[in-house]
Amino acid sequence: MHARPTHRDPAADAARLSVAPMMDWTDRHCRAFHRVLSRRALLYTEMITAPALVRGGALHLLEFADVEHPLAVQLGGSDPAELAAAARMAEEAGYDEVNLNCGCPSDRVQSGSFGAVLMTQPDLVGECVNAMAATTRLPVTVKCRIGVDEQVPEEVLPAFLGTIRAAGVRRVTIHARKAWLQGLSPKENREIPPLDYALVAQMKRKFADMHISINGGIATLTAAEDQLAQGLDGVMIGRAAYHQPAQILLEADRRIFGATERPLSRHEAVDRFRPYIARHLEQGGRLHSVTRHMLGLFAGQPGARGWRRVLSEGASRPGAGLDVLDAALERVGGTQAAGV
Template sequence: MTLHQVHRLSVAPMMDWTDRHCRAFHRALSRRARLYTEMVTTGAVLRGDRARILRFDACEHPVAVQLGGSDPAALAEAARICADMGYDEVNLNVGCPSDRVQEGRFGACLMAEPALVGDCVAAMTAAVAVPVTVKCRIGIDDQDPEAALDMLADAVVAAGADALIVHARKAWLQGLSPRENRDVPPLDYGRVYRLKARLPAVPVSINGGIASIESAAEHLKHVDGVMIGRAAYQEPWRLLAVDPLLFGEPAPATTVHEAIEGFIPYMARELAAGERLYAMVRHMLGLFHGVPGARAYRRHLATRAVKPGAGLDVFTEALALVRRPGSAAADDAAA
């Protein structure tokens, strides 16, 4: 399968959200969606507890690591370490607008330094055999998105980048918070479509404000891939539609409950290794949006799963509060 195909649907890297438990759970819903780690800085990879920071389960494949940094040599070494650990792709963050990231001279501020980003990509591609990709914005602050995105794209493609993922918004580094930068700058999907039309041989994915797999299918008429973020996290049941709708293959489960049953062995294994229950179930709070009993399910986990020693029995008790199709269970709790 080519990069044009493997990136048809991916789940965005999201700080404090897409940790290894989240990714393992998402894999129970889709075999094909490409999963991304939270952004990891080169400093954390080179000098931190990399065995903990970069840990992932074999079930997560295909899984990509997202790196943050701006020093070509450090990025090359970090990319090599990640590739050696078994990641399927290394992605460079050129889109995060947080103050901390700007102070480290990486993330969205690098949109202003396309030549440096090109040097970073060239160093990374020389260091690893796995694909090296770039996630960026359409521009920052007062940049003209037509010129800014083309300059960045041309620099990284010339340096050997295998694919581009474009968040179809500017990042305003002056005047907007990171949270506001996710919603306030207007979406410009057409700008990303034009980039794809100009670079037909380069896999281009679109990101930003895409709330369903059905809308992702519409974007795929113009680009090679779609990256969804909060919709996949807050309403993970949507991922059950990825494999049949976008890849023409059966999903790993036909219902949310069936997917959970497939995920239970992972949870049991992690609990036996000393992991806390809430570290896993916090990623599953949005599973039953709109289903009778969902509120009781969330409340039970929020109050019981956080307690020391909470086990699978707490999770199964919460599941019993949700009404399954064709079942009368949990009607009282849903009232």
């Protein structure tokens, strides 16, 4: 195998807290919004398949705004040469990290021989990440499960980590659940298989030189802090960060990264994000494409239901503009609440 080039990993510090890659959710508008809420958390793209980039020429899938940094791209694939080419494209596009998906259990991923099914082919994963590392200066990372189907996680996971470590991977995110490729839907795979946080913590002790983040079922910053206190290097939060972005991200820089600046209020965050929305509309974009990611901003606050309803119904209408956003804000106290 090729020796992996040595270089600084600029995204490692940011990986102390990251927002999970989520299909149909973490698009560029979502990431731009999340970046307003947290300056430091590591953000991920939706999974992008290497064939789409290399064979399909879909380079538009790599587009992002500079404000999104630190930013990682997640790739799906199982062909070493194809993944290497896609990793090179990601570097040229300006990403801070390239991540290989070894955890997604969806049918369409299985049919392409990548995602969680790769947990059964660790040697192939080693070839893939080694090929990627040999062609890019970006840190090559992996997101995986603790095992799949009838595998015994206590046996499979350390062997898998040992293989990718030997191939040059120094940073991995482990979803602390098995994936059942037969019999469970992707949604059920996020909820039904039991969580095994202790096993992930054990892997950190066993692979002390690896940066290990934990993912799965972590829904509050307090829970994230608890995982970090037990020795994990990072925490990845998915659905909670999307559905309750203020609770997770507004306080993240202070509580997780030690920032001293005052967090924005929810209203201030909307005000800060407003120019981005305006530019999107000026370029012919639809309001709903952006505001659908903001529906949970006021979750748990007075008027949250009205905020969601006005945005959900109004932003989808043809020609919807910033007046819809203003009408939604009126349901949660209006613009005068900024700074509260």
